[in-house]
Amino acid sequence: MQKRANLTTGPIGPALIAFTLPTLASSILQSANGSIDTIWVGRLLGEDAVAATTNGNLVVFLLTAFVFGFGMASTILIGQSMGRNDVVAARRVVGTVIGTFLPVSTLLAIAGWFLSPALLGVLETPPTVVPLAQQFLQIIFLALPAILIITMLMMALRGAGDAITPLIFMGVAVAICAALNPFLILGLGPFPRLGIGGSALSLTLANYISLAAMLAYIYWRDLPLRLRGAELAFLKPDVSILRLMVVKGFPMGLQMIVISGSLLAMMSLVNRQGVDTTAAFGATQQLWTYVQMPAMAIGAAVSAMAAQNIGAGKWDRVDAITRHGILYNLVLTGVLIGLLLLADRAAMMVFLGGESDAVAIGQHITRLASWGFLPFAVTMVLFATVRANGQVFWPLIILFISMFPVRLGFAYGLQGMLGADAIWWSFPAGMVVTMLLAIVLYRFGNWRNERDMRVPGDDDTAEASALAATASAETAAAPAPTAATPARRREE
Template sequence: MKQSIDLTTAPINQALLLFALPTLGSSILQSANGSIDTIWIGQLLGEYALAATTNGNLVMFLLTAFVFGFGMASTILIGQAFGRRDIETARTIAGTTVGTFVPLSIVVAVIGWLLAPPKVLALLGTPETIEPLARAFLQVTFLAMPAILMQTILMMALRGSGDAVTPPLIFMGMAVLLDIVLNPPFFILGWGPLPALGIAGSALATAVANYISLAAMLYYIYHRDLPLRLRGRELWLLVPDRKLLKLIFVKGLPMGIQMIVVSSSMLTMMRLVNREGVDTTAAFGATQQLWTYVQMPAMALGAAVSAMAAQNIGAGKWDRVSSITRIGTIYAVLMTGALVGLLLVADRQALQIFLGAESPAIAIGQHIGQIATWGGSSRSA
C-alpha cells in the first residue's frame, strides 16, 4: 500500500502537521470514550458515581501508559524499517509486539477481574461511600483492557508504517459512536429486557464498543492487505523473536517507566484527593478530563515527530531530524497555549458538561483548574 505522505522527502512543516492532525483526531476520539462515560455518569448518576469512576480510570491510565512506551518503541522500529523499505523486518517487529501483548493483556484482564479492585482501591484510599461503585466500575473495565491495549498497539504499528489517518479516525470514531449509543439507554438505565446496570453498565458499554472496533480494525487490515498484515506462514511471526523483543524492551522501557512515574504520581495525588471528600474527588475527575484535551496537541505532535524522525533515520537523512524536532516543539507550544487560554476563560462552562449546572463540585473544580492547568500544560509542551 502506497503511503499518502512520504515522510522522508515531503516538506517538514506540511508533512508534520498533516501527519499529526489525524493522530490528534485519534487521541480526541480515544479520550472522548472516557469523557462520554464521565458525562453520562455525572449527569445521570451524580457526584458519588463520578468520583468512583475517577478512581477506576486512573488505574486504567496507568496500565495503558505502560503499554504506550513499548508501542512507541515499535512505532520507531517499524518506521526505521519502512524508511529502509524493509517490509519483512517491519512485519517481524509487528508480529513480535502483538504476540507479546495479546497474552499479556488477557492475563491483566483476568487478574484485574479476580483480584485487583479491592487491593487497588484500598491503596488509593478510596472512601467507603464510593468503594462499591468504584469496585464495580473497575472490575468490568478490566475486561475491556485487551481490546483497548491491542487497538493502541495496532494503531501505533500502523502509524510507524505511515498510515496515521484511517485506523484512528474510523475505528476510534466507531468505538465512540457505539459508546454513545449503548451507554444510557441500554446499559446504564436499562432498556426492554436489559436490566439497569448503573455504573457497571457504563464500563460494559465501553468494553463492547472497543471489542467491536478492534474486530473492524483487523478486518480492515486484512481486507486492504496492508503491509503489516500476517498470512499463512507469516503467522509464525506472532511467536516473539527474542532479539527483537529485547530491543523493543530496551527502547520502550525508559518511555514506559517515564509514563509510569507520571501515572504513579497521579495515584499518590488521588489518595490525597480522596481524603477531601466525594465532591473534591468528582471535581478532580472532571478537571482531569479537561487536562487530557489540553495535553493532546503536544502528545500527538510527539508521536508524529517520533514516527517521522524514525523513517528519516532509517533512510539516513539525519539533516532532517533536528528540523523535525524543532518544528514539532513550536507547534506544540502554540497549540497548547491556545487551549490553556480558552480553558481558563470558560472553565465553569466546561466543568458543567461533566458535573451539572448546580453541582457543588464546580467551584472546587474551578479552583483546581486555576492552580494546576498551567503546570500541566508546561509539562506537555
C-alpha cells in the same frame, strides 16, 4: 498493496500537520469517549459515581502503562524499519508484539478482576465510592485485551506512517460506546439496568467490536503491516526482537509507571479532601485531557517522522521536525488554555451539573494549574525526538526527578503553608522542571549516537525473506480489493 506514507521527503511543516491532524482527531475521539461516559455517569448517577470512575480509570492506567512502553518501542522499530524501506522487518515487529502481548493482556485482565478491591484500598478510595468503583473496575478489566491490542496496532500503524486507519476505528469505538451508554446504564428497552457497570460494559463491547473491524479493514485494504500466509509465523515471538523491545520498552514502561504512580499518590491526597474535591479533580482531568491533546498528537507525529528520517539517515530533517513541533505545540496549547480559562465554569457544569459544589472547586484547580501545559508541550516534542533514536533512560530519570522529588515534594511539603492549593501548584511545578531538563538533554545529551534500534537480523534473515516470498505468492494468487504489490525484502 496500499502505498505507504513517506515522511522522509518533501516540506516538513505540511507533512507534520497532515500527520498530526488525524492523530489529533483520534485523540479527540478517544477523550470524547471518556468525557461522554463521565457526562452520562455524572448526570445519571451522581458525584459518587464520577469519583468511582476517576479512581477506577487511574488503576487501569497504572496496570497497563508498563505494556505501553513496549508499544512505543515497537513504534520506533517499525518507523526506523520503514525509513530504511524494510517492510519485512516491520512485519516481524508487529508479529512479535501481537504474539507476546495478547496472552500478557489476558493474564493482566484476570489478575485485575481479583485484585480490584486491594487496588482501590491502596488509593484510599472513600468508603461510599468503593462499591461503585469496584463494579466499574472489574468490568473494565474484561476490556483490557482489546484495549491493549487495538492501542498497539494503532501505534504500529502510525509508526509506518498511517494515521488515518487509527482515526477511523477510534471513531467506530467512540460511536458504539456513546450509543450503548444510556441503554446499559438506565436499562432502556430490552437492555438490563446496570448502572455504573453499564458504562464499563459499553466501553468493553466497543473496544472488542472496533478491534475486530480494524483487523478486517487491514486485510481488506492489504495494508503494509498485515501478516498473510506464511508470514503468520511471525506471530511466534522473535526472541531477538523481544529482547530489544524489553531493553527499550522497559524504561519507557517505567516512565509511564512513574507518571501514573505520581498521579496515584496525588489521588490519595485529593481523596482526603472529600468527594466534592475528588469529583472536581475528575472533571478537571477530563478538561486537561483536551488541553494536552495537541501536544500528545504532535509528539506522536514528531516521533514517527523523526524515526523514519533517522532510519533514512536524514539528521538535518530531524532537527527541523523538532523545531516545527515545538512551535506548533506552543501555539495550539496556548490557544486551548486560553479558551478553557475563559469558559471554565461552563466546562465544569457539563460534567458536574449546575448545582454541584464541585464546580467552584474545579474552577479553582483549573485557574491555578492549567498554564503548566505550555512547558509540557515543549517537553513532549523533545522527548519524542530523543526516543525516536532509542534514548529512553534519560527521559525516565528526568521524569522520576520531576514527578517525585519535585511534584510530590511540593504537594506534601507545602500543604502546611498553602493547604490544598499545594496539590494544584505541584502540577505546573513538575512540568517546568521536566521541560528544563529535557532542553538540557536535547542540546547536550548523547542521544544522537544511539545505533541499536535496527531490528535484529533485518539485513540477513533468510527465514524472513523466505516467508515474505511465500506470502507474496499467496497474495498474488488471491484477488484483492486494491492493487497489490508483491511483498519483498526491500519494499517501497
